[in-house]
Amino acid sequence: MSTCYFAIVGPADAPLFEATFGVQRPESKHLHQFAVHAALDLVDDAQLMTNACFLKTVDRYNEWPIAAYVTPSGARLMLLHEAPRSEDSLRAFFTDCHELYIKTLANPFYEPGSPILSQAFAAKVGALAKKHLL
Amino acid sequence: MSADAAAAGASAAMTQALAALALGGKRPPESRQVNGGALELLLPELVDTLIATTREARRMAERLSGAAADAAEPDGPAEEPQRRDSSASGWHELPEDAELMEQVYVKLEAVGFRVGRRLAERLAPLNRRLGDTLDVVKFVCKDLWMLLFNRQVDNLKTNHRGIYVLQDNKFKWFLRMSGNSGGAAAARRAQPYIWLPCGIIRGVLDSFGISTVVVAETLGLPQCTFQIKVVTTTAGG
16 A cells, blocks of 8 residues: 555644555655655645646645645645545545544534644544545 | 533524525425524524523623622623513613623524534525626525525615625514614614624525625614625635
8 A cells, every 4th residue: 555645734824734645655744745745836826727626636745746636714634645536536535534534524523724633533534534545 | 611502502403494494495396394484483582592692601601710700790680580481571672781792692692603604505506606796696695595585685786896795675583673772773773683794694595605794784674784795815715
């Protein structure tokens, strides 16, 4: 299973959640984070082009495509994946993560804009990654 | 502080109820239904509880800071039993204290704001808002009102320069309110109950990145008007 790096960036550009799926090489973790956050500008540009939530691939870092999904309230779900994936599986993964995010927002103990520290959330995201991203 | 905890608990309960309504409409297999009538009954209690707890909190604060507050106390305890007795006749006036009502306004609006923020993400359809304020306001008029009150706003007016006026002629929460002393007094008495929807509207707009000031007034139950003023902030992301 090749590596994927998933991050949720809030509307104020603060990172809310990040996770790595697959084999994690310690030296590439910082690289993943850097690449994804650098792609945020391109996400903003792509947002203006289309009305949809799923922005497909917004950037490539070397050969790694970065896909993005924007929620109505301005949070961005970003996924950096090392091997090419089908658009449908990306879309399904993002949609399910969006639903998880909505449920997190509904939690009155969660302050929108603060980091998501829930273990249950992390576990569920991991399960979704296994399901959609192989 | 118990008052804040009550407010947080109230916003949680309300979000859960409204969210269950939303989920029930959109995703049938796991839908959980919430009785809309129960929600309507809950909301006046929320307002009254907040008024009572705010009053208590102020009294505690005054007692702790001691001194001249004692002179103002005597009518306080006497008022409580009277409130309970008069509940049978049904009509008791709002507390006269303007500062108290100001604090209640802030709290109620904050509760509504939190609810609105959390609701917006759930309600928004998957085709994203295009940052056009008018679209978002229309969404508020149609979808939000449909969720909260099972009907749409009757009239939307705008001056295209950041002011939107929503007019609802049969505001659901006001349908059950009436008073003996006539239209104007009843309208004034109903003021606190309108602060909560103001906060909800503001929360929904804020979650789309539009910061606003929402003011509501009612000229005669069950009609009410919400005025949304867009506050232009400095250009940002």
